[in-house]
Amino acid sequence: MEFATSSDPIVNLVFWTGIAVIFIIIFMVPYVISLRYMLIREERRRKLFMDIWRPILIRSLESIPDVLPPVKKKDWPVLFNLWNHFHESLRGSAKDNLNEIARKAGMLEVAERLLKKSKVRPRFAAITTLGLLREKSVWDEIKDAAVDDHPSVSLAAMKALIRIDEERAMPFIIPLISARTDWPPARVANILHEASPHVICAALADAVLHSPELHIPRLIRYFETIACDSSTVVLRQVIEKFPTDAVLSACLHAFKSPDALDIVRKNLTHSAWHVRVQAVRALGRMGLIDDKYILINMLCDQQWWVRYRAAQALSSLPFISSADLDKIRDEQTDRYAKDILAQVIAEKRMV
């Protein structure tokens, strides 16, 4: 142990570092073990609780029990998650029974309390439950949560607002979905599907025509996923109002009806290659028999992506068979057109 009292500072430093590491290990091992033990206990408690409440919730789909077992404070989040899961997995009259059992179990009062918590998980669960219960009394609190910095909380709040009162929610939600770039578009689109098509279509059409140009392509994507009847008319107006490449690309991506074929054909020669890509894709979706010749010409485009999408569009036309595709490939004199069509034919045969 002479080195412990050595005057050499490096030896001293190494010695005391070693001692510190040993102490850290001595404290960390029991800490890790206790964490593990707590996790196992928590899991066991959760399972016991689920074993009691899962059959109750399932039986409640038939008839509501007269007496419900008491719920301990720390079991409420488990009940919320279980109830939310069932509610979101079922449709029809089953939901009415779930609502009744939630009110009977006191979930409404607890959810109102949890809504005021700062922790994300309880807030998320409470907002979801209140939305599923269509509880109008907490409208303002949920509206506040919709502008929360945390995307999970704000998205859950947006969904809850739509569930509670979709018409009242729209004027508040539409500006939010334009501005919140941190919200994943796929999740936003899923949530928008919760609203009735006529309500969401009217609100989105208005927003697409009156929002700043920067937000238009994002809004058009949502407009597209809802598949509104008025989409072609609105998108034509948008193109007239904002004739930029980004807006044009987004609109061509969104066109689904043959009513827009004139715009699609017109933009096959656009100077921006990404617009041409969307135009050939649109032609693949809704093109007529004569459009196959236009697509064959597009196989010679200078941009690889345009050629590739043109070949895919050609192969997806319902009146073009595999034999027709082989014939078109053999007839090509352009090397690039031949190559890209051969690639798409090979890809199609692999699927």
Next chain:
Amino acid sequence: MTAQQDKDDERIGFLLDFMASYAKPVVVVAEDDESIGFLLNFMLTREGFDVLMATDGRQAKALIDEIPPPSMVLLDLMLPYADGFEVNAHIRSKPEWSDVPVIMLTGRSQERDIVRAFDAGVCDYIIKPFQPVELIARVRRHLKVKTAA
């Protein structure tokens, strides 16, 4: 003979006894969501079916290899290890299972999934969220059609 083989034989023996011991129709349910699995089991049992559960695609395929054809298969599309399409293809690869009706119950509502399922020989496609009563009515209907055929 290894302990694992013994265990497997015991399981197969149990399943065969189980299938032979009842007069009720058997429904095989492949569902990885514990709560939905519990709900389906409860509803089908209450309706008078015997239910065999599998919680992932691999287990479902193993079950299919072990038992004689049941009255019906209720299949989730998104299963761990092997998805619903793979399990369905496994079912259809067995000649004795060829007339077993398969109902898909899934959260995937895209047109291409539905078309692919029907092309693969599925007899019905139910999208989650679903109505429990409607699901049971569809199960009854497909069993009736199968019996009539």
